[in-house]
Amino acid sequence: MTDSLEAIGITVRYGGNVAVDGIDVAVPAGRMVGMVGANGAGKSTLINAIAGWSRGTPVVRGEVRLAGQKMDGLPPHRRAERGLVLVPEGKGIFAELTVMENLALVRPPADTRGRHAFSMDDIFTLFPRLAERRGHKGRMLSGGERQMVAVSRALRAAPAVLLLDEPSAGLAPRLVHELLTTMRGLVDRGLSLLLVEQNARATLELVDELYLLERGKVVAREAASDMKDDPRILEAYLGNLTA
C-alpha cells in the first residue's frame, strides 16, 4: 500500500552546517509517527521542509510524496491545498481576531475525497473549550487554547496528512496529554499524522512509530511498542520511563 506521506533523502544545508542530513520518513495511512530529539536536532527544519518552506535560505534537497503524488517544488499553500497541512511551531494565530475569525480564515476545499473534512461543529465537539471561547480574541486565550485554535485551523483545511510541530511547547503536562490524546483519536478515525516533539515520553505513549533524531540524522526508528522496551533507547534518549 502507498504510504500517505513519503519523504526521501531530505537534506537541508545552511552553508557548511547540514541541519537535516538525508532523512527518509514514511507515514502510513491512518498512523501516527513521532519524531523526537534534543534542541537543534533538526526536527522543525525537517517538518518545515516537508511542508515546503525553510527558515532563511538553505539548500534543500529530497523528494516529498503525498499518496504517491510528488510535492517537490510546490510552495506550502499548494501542498496544503492537496492535503499536506502543517501546524507550525509557535501556533501563529491572529491575536486581534476571535477564535471564530481565526478559523474562518481557512476555506475548506470543495473536493475532500481522500481527505478528512471537519465542520465548525466537528471542531467544537472535538474542542468544547473553543466553543465556549468562540468570541474571544486570540490574545485572551491561554497557551493550550491557542494551540487548539492552531490545530483546528489546520483541520478546517481538510488534511490528508497533518504535520504537527511541537504542540507541547509551553503547555502544562496535563494539557499536552489531552491534546495528544485528541490527536490520537483523529488518527484512530483515519487521519495520518507526523508529530515532532521534544516531549519524548508523552509522544512514545501515543504514536505507532518513533524516530529519534540526532544532529540531523535518524539514529533509531522503531515501533513505539518496541522502543518502550529497548533499554539502550530508554537510557540514551528517554530517561527512565518508569520513573
Ligand SMILES: Nc1ncnc2c1ncn2[C@@H]1O[C@H](COP(=O)(O)OP(=O)(O)OP(=O)(O)O)[C@@H](O)[C@H]1O
Ligand atoms: N535560519 C537558519 N540559519 C542557519 N541555521 C539554521 C537556521 N534555522 C535553523 N538552523 C540550524 O538548523 C539546525 C536544526 O534546527 P531546528 O530548529 O530544526 O532544531 P529542532 O530539533 O527543531 O530544535 P528545537 O527543539 O529547539 O526546536 C540547528 O543547528 C540550527 O542552528
